[in-house]
Amino acid sequence: MARGIGKGLIGTGAAVAAVGAHDLLQRKHSVLRNYPVIGHMRYLLEGLRPELQQYFIERNWDGRPYNRDVRSVIYERAKGIHGELSFGTERDVHRAGYEHLVHSTTPLDPPDEPPRVRVGGPDCSRPYDMSLLNVSAMSFGALSANAILALNEGARRGGFAHDTGEGGLSDHHLERGGDLVWEIGSGYFGARTTDGEFDPDQFREQSAHEQVKCVSLKLSQGAKPGIGGVLPAAKVSPEIARVRGVPEGQKCVSPARHTAFSTPVELIEFIARMRELSGGKPTGFKLCVGSRRDVLAICKAIREVGTAPDFIIVDGSEGGTAAAPLEYEDHVGMPLTNGLMLVHNALVGTGIRDRIKVGASGKVATGNDIVRRLIQGADYTNAARAMMMAVGCIQAQRCHTGTCPVGVTTQDPRRARALDVGDKSARVHRYHEATVDQAVQMMATMGARQPEDLTPDMLRHNVSHEEVRSYAELYEWLAPGQLLAEPPRDWAADWQAASADRFLPSPGGVR
Ligand SMILES: Cc1cc2nc3c(=O)[nH]c(=O)nc-3n(C[C@H](O)[C@H](O)[C@H](O)COP(=O)(O)O)c2cc1C
Structure with a gap:
């Protein structure tokens, strides 16, 4: 027995x-x-x-931030499974806030190749053709080396851009050969003097990498506008410390504000300097919008200095992060819809929209997200968390502790090895391809051959249970140069108060 x-x-x-x-x-x-x-x-x-x-x-x-349906679609597309659902929508299509796209009775066939967006204004000598969807900024430090390798390999296979995030340009970004947008933030990691100032020589050297197609300056991020990036001490490994130029094992905090500039004019001059140092690559900045007045101040500075950023990325307050206080995640910054339409209209109204491409990030995960953002004023989109899911994130929401169970947001080599670069890079590639294809298919369904054919009346919003209105009706869309000629009444006070010489604190009445 x-x-x-x-x-x-x-x-x-x-x-x-x-x-x-x-x-x-x-x-x-x-x-x-x-x-x-x-x-x-x-x-x-x-x-x-x-x-x-x-x-x-x-x-x-x-x-959690991404519900079951969206997660399933991301996973299935990443795995190369159909990515379709049976039986019909589970949404209440009458509830206030629900939005739908307007299809054509005579839809078009989608083009053989998805459209690309040329980024690079008149002062840029090396324009870049951007995909409609790209990997949004996430640092090496926030992400593991294997996650960076998988994202970059996926970007290489699919021909889209991978933003480094503000944590420096590491060997892992460069190893696989995918296109990069190199981002610097207020810590200037990778282009930083020992006392934390911007170092032009290092910037010139690093931005010269052939893979770096664009350079980007981070002003703010939707999950924590007004405070700098934080890398908890547990994640500051010897390698991270080397890439960033900071002490090992100590919490790494980017300052809340930049030291390289402090006024709108100085910001635009700094962008021009970055572009020159990079040898003429497309140069722009990323922000989560605070006030309309500050956006208009930047537009005035662009006109005054006589040069423009090649792109502006608008991040929504609904955006993600590896680490931020709850108060900031939930209560500071403008949501993407409002921020995006504001930036688009400010650029149109000041007659400079044709020089600048607008990117959008904030819970972009599916084809309809892309189309919706294009209608609201974007030229292209970036996704961070959806791309994390494509490399295996299960929304455990432990990014800030370094104990990610699937090796995506950890610097623990034992945990990180769980993420197989070969398998996950194929997933990133497939997820991107299927999602962009779906966006292009939807545009064709709406009778649009290219993004420029999309108009605000193609997006409808349930104002209440009974009333549906289009974006053309709901919002004010400025005509080219309108703010210069005669600002509409609603914009006049902010337009007048905005100054190219200072970012204002926000007194009453700020939009
Ligand atoms: C893990 C993680 C790290 C991030 N790191 C950066 C960063 O270094 N720089 C930056 O500009 N944004 C950073 N972001 C913000 C994203 O780039 C993006 O703007 C935001 O998450 C919205 O996109 P999503 O909703 O698709 O995640 C990070 C986001 C996540 C989730």
Whole structure:
């Protein structure tokens, strides 16, 4: 009897060991590579859908930034599965706030190749043709080396751009050969003197890399506008410290404000300097909009200095981060819809829209997100968290602790090795391709051959349960140069108050 039990235990132990060995060696599931055997619980629960999903999974998912449907679509597209759903929408299509796109009765066939967007104004000598969807800024430090490698390899295969984030340009960004947008923030990591100032020589040297197609200055980010990036001490490994030029094992904080400029005119002059140092590459900045007055101040500065950024990326307050205080994530900064339309209209109204391309980021994950943002004034979009999901993020929301269970946002080499670069880069490539294809298909459905054919009346918004209005009706769309000729009444006070010589604090009445 005892021998029988003993044999049974040995048999069970051998089976568990075999499953564990298989889990460690397979490359598809990062969870199983980090949590052999017990990680199967996750797949078991998913497999029991829909019966138990309601209780065990969906309840959690729906409280998270990306709901079940969006996550499923990202995962399935990344895996090369159809990415379609059966049975019809589960949304209440009458609720206030619901939006839909207007299709044509005579839809077009989509083009063979998705359109690309030329970034580079008259002062740029090396323009770049940007994809409609790109990898948004996420630093090496916030992300693991394997995550950076997978994103960049995916970008290389799919011919789209990968923004480095503000944590410096590392070997991992350069190894695979994908196109890069090199971002610097107020810490100037990778182009920084020992006392934390901007270092032009390092900037010239680093931006000369052939892979760096554009250079970008981060003014602010939607999840935490007004405070600098934070890398918790646990994530400041010796390698991160070297890439950033900061002490190892100490919390790495970017200052709240830049030291290289402090007025709108100085900002535009600094952008021109970055472009010159980079040898004429497209140069722009990223911001989460605070006030309309500050945006108009920048427009005035552009006109006064006589040169313009080649692109402006508008980030929405709904955007993501690896680490930020709850107060900032939830309560500071303008949502993307408002910020994007504001920047677009300010550029149109001051007659400089044709020189500047506008990028948009903030929960862009699916084809309709891209089309919606193009209608609201963007020329192209960037996605951060959707791309993280394509490399295996399961929204554990532990990015700030360094204990990411799937190796995406960790500097712990043991955890990071769970992320298989070959498998995940293919997922990034497939997710991007399927999503852009879907956006282009939707445009064709709407009778638009290219993004320029999309107009604000093609996007409809439920103002209430009963009333649906188009974006053309709901919002004021300025004519080219209108602010210079005769600002509309609603814009006049901000237009008058905006000064190219100072960013104002925000007294009453600021939009
Ligand atoms: C892990 C992580 C790290 C980020 N790091 C940066 C950064 O270094 N620089 C930056 O401009 N934005 C950073 N962001 C913000 C994203 O680039 C993006 O603007 C924002 O998350 C909105 O996009 P999403 O909604 O697609 O995530 C980060 C976001 C995440 C999730």
